[in-house]
Amino acid sequence: MTGMELFWTWVAAFLTLSIYSFLYKDNPFYKFAEHLVVGVSVGYIFTINWHQGLHPYLFNPLAASWEHPYNLLRVIPLILGLLFLLRISRKYNWLSRFTIALVMGIGCGTAIPPTIETRIIQQTKASMINIIDQPSLWAGFCAVTILVGTISTLIYFFFSKEHKGVLGGTARVGIVFLMVGFGASFGYTVMARISLLIGRLNFLINDWVIGTWNFIAG
């Protein structure tokens, strides 16, 4: 480890501990780290955005539009982007609506078919199982349980009818499935979160403490 690397390791360790200090309570170290990371992240995003967004997708193609007149189409998003910037003007800020409307139209129109395909059709298809032709009685039971669970969960999401009678009963079965599912997700997630802590502790112990020790010792 060079002296410079050691310096940066200390910076990272200091900031790591500053964030952890928030667990005790809000304090100047946390406030400093928080304000620092906001500034650094926006600055970084801005640079990357310019370098990897505006340059390759706007400036370079427009500069080359002499050879590729087709690229001139990109003047349209440029204008729309500039209209969007009129947000800051009190008088003309309504012009930014054109841009927002276009972005929304593109987003919504593009979203509908894939949403229907992957979230609705695929999952509906996956629910169609042959409940008799299963390797074992147990597998058959599981298949039926999934079927009942999917349908009752779907019924829980009925909005236009009051949840009473058969509908209410089925919706309640749906809630049972939802709760078990949520509990399972929660329990399942604990491991991932502990892993993150292990990762940070590994950094503090190996890179910072042992690293510094090794640097001083030799």
Add this chain to the structure above:
Amino acid sequence: MKFLFFLLQMDRRIVFVLVALAVVAPLIMPLNLPIVVGDKVRRLYDAIDQLPPRSRPVLVSVDYDPSTVPELQPMTLAVLRHCFSKEVPVIVTTMFPTGAGLARDAMETVAKEYPNLSYGTDYAYMGYKPGYSLVILGIGENFQATYPSDGYGTPSSKLPILKNVKNYDDIAIMVDFTASAAYEVWIMFAHQKYGCKVGAGVTAVMASDAYPYLNSGQLEGLLGGLSGAAEYEKLIGAPGTATIGMDAQSIAHILIIVLIILGNVAYFATRRHREPAQTATPQQGGSA
């Protein structure tokens, strides 16, 4: 009774200290608890294990950033080690700009352990290409046009491993490691559109979301979180960081379970001794 009331109103900072202790202790004193391999991990292992040496390459995409390294890097390393030990060619890519360094690190770490294999013939690193789903689609159309050069700047045409790689037809299986919905994009395009086999290694949180894809056959196999990585390490017989981490996991999980049980004991034992107003914390609304 006093203890129970204390438990009920315990400052959450005490919980924080307990969690920290539970994680640090096993890191210093490993317990070496046994590991049981699950079916989902074994499916991915089998899919790779059955490939003959010098088969069509495996495509590994490192689609995560440093924040999820603790969970995802061990599994990336385990899968790479598996491929390298079987002499199955590997192509490493990333769809995340921040994944580029991680992908290269992982590949170079494993490559050092197998000096008999050479870069360009047995493995290659393609680097980061912006465009995300467009890149994933691009590979399906023409691999070399999507990646004219590798991550070190060498023209792809000079890499023997890529000679026969035109598109997904020439990929034995692709394995995506991610903490985002990237694996869904791979399923949607590489699998649905081009019929490539897709396996995934995801963070433990994502894993339960991925189950429907596994059950519907859209995923070949699935590694979930650190335990998935530890299981894979066991399958290939090379215990690593994931195996050590699992000890800390065991203690931390038991701690949380004990806390929940204590909390409930205190809640029910003190119920009669509390004013009703005290229990009237806002409840989850009717439905939940």
Add this chain to the structure above:
Amino acid sequence: MLLFVLLVATGHAQSSAFDRPPAPVTNVALKDAPDDAGGAITISWTLSPDDAGGAMDVIGYDVRRSTSPDGPFQTVKSVPRGSSEAADETDLDSNVNYFYRVVVKDAKGEAPSVVAGPVQAKVPWFNLGRLNTLIATIIYITLLLYFIFHAKKGKKLFIRRLAGLDALDEAVGRATEMGKPILYVPGISQISDVATIASINILSGVARTVAEYNTRVIVPNYDPIVMTVAQEVVREGFLAAGKPDAYDEHDVFYVTTNQFAFVAAVDGIMVRERPATNLFIGMFFAESLILAETGASTGAIQIAGTDAVAQIPFFIAACDYTLIGEELYAASAYLSRAPLLLGSLKGQDWMKICLIGCIAVGVVTLLFGIESFRDFFETPLMIFRQ
């Protein structure tokens, strides 16, 4: 060793096969790839006898293409041994005649097949592979439109209780009493994410209530476009409540487009401004629990709503009320009670009935061994191919 096994297995008589080029492939068939965006031709053939059995020394096949039956032919695709199909997708123009030959290769040489063709790559005007999606889309849109127009006629429509939204007024009222602001986080995603739009719709309802109660609403943003829209919506809310001057543009602001830097800042707002009510509505990722636990520690009433399946359990654990999945999309209708929106909810419910019906039919037909109904949901083309 391997060579030896091969020799034993194939017998001495064929060992001479190693010295000659492989036997060519037969039955080359060409087809315009059907379910695509055009520009692809599928070439299939019967394996070379030396690949399927025989000398077993085939390396692979080259597919070569030309615009004339006499050549010159150029390799457009190479596939490994054992493959009997390939798709050519390289720079095909529509309405041009193409000719193909498949060349089998081994270490000693190669053997071309007879020329097949002509074939044209047509760009179909409709992607048959998405027929099922199209049908489902049409059915769904029709249902929605039917009920929306039905609602327009003024029929009173019912909507079931959504506890989280009933609590909204109370939560805003509490903030007013305590003289503290309300925090509204519209998720961390772009405006094109439908969950964000649903959140914006809820924000517009919240903003009006907030304005009526003379309370402050703080809206930190992850995305600049979402911020712009949120500003517009909040200002409109204050305008509608007749208090345009009470609106402070600096309360709806941009923080950063970085997940955890954003969370660090919002955590800071929660412990310093101490909002009485926190609303987390929209698309959330891992940060959900960081926000909700910090909020819980400040004693705020918290209402969350998201369609991110993985995050719902954490909101349920740490918040007082949670809108689960589709409830998030019903919220806009619930808050505004606008008949058109309520009508679309009814359409959604009818689509659910249709889907449950489909599942039932699928399960029953499978019991009788009929798979085509289910398969239609997977690849509608199966029906045409049969």
Add this chain to the structure above:
Amino acid sequence: MMRRQVPLLICFVAGIVMLSQNFIPPLTWIYQQALEWARIISAIALFIGLISLVRVHTMKLKRKAPNYRYSYVTLFALCYMIIAGFLTKYGVFVKLHAGCDPGSAGEWIVTALEKALNFQEIFLNVQIPIQATMFSLLAFYIASAAFRAFKARTFEATLLLIAAMIVMLGRVPLGQMIPGVKEITVWILDVPNTAAKRGIMIGVGLGMASTSLKIMLGIERTYLGMKD
């Protein structure tokens, strides 16, 4: 008219075109084009974010709001990263290098300056560790949330906490030593969990598609700041 009808019309037309290109292969180029447009627009939109951030913090400084001193940190970090980013990423130094004689004092200064800016180092050693540490706070919060909220108050709450406890046990080697726990965990994850997720997914899909349609049709228009 211009302010209200035209944006709604733009949204409708864009929506219909994007919807239909999904089924009509000859139109897929529109999709590619639209993706690029959206990318360009959001790249330009970042300027608005930047302006907002700077405004908020200069405002705090002006008003001497509580903790206003920390705004200096944000503004300084922001300016530094933008300037350093442009200098390092834009080959300004490469040009300077070319202008200096090799081995001259000028080149030495240029090299030193480039190094001293530490653009990438700041990203790697400031932003990344803070991000990772914020993320890891979840290890503590998931424990405190479980301890605080998982009380068997109602039937549903009991189901939630029992499922959570079993899965927690079944996830770690220590818990898996209890016979049956691993099997039950796998069952819970594979059967009721899959069913619930599938139900939610279908519901969400319906909600998303319906909301998208309502926006295209202009029924849902609050996002334009319009209420009817």
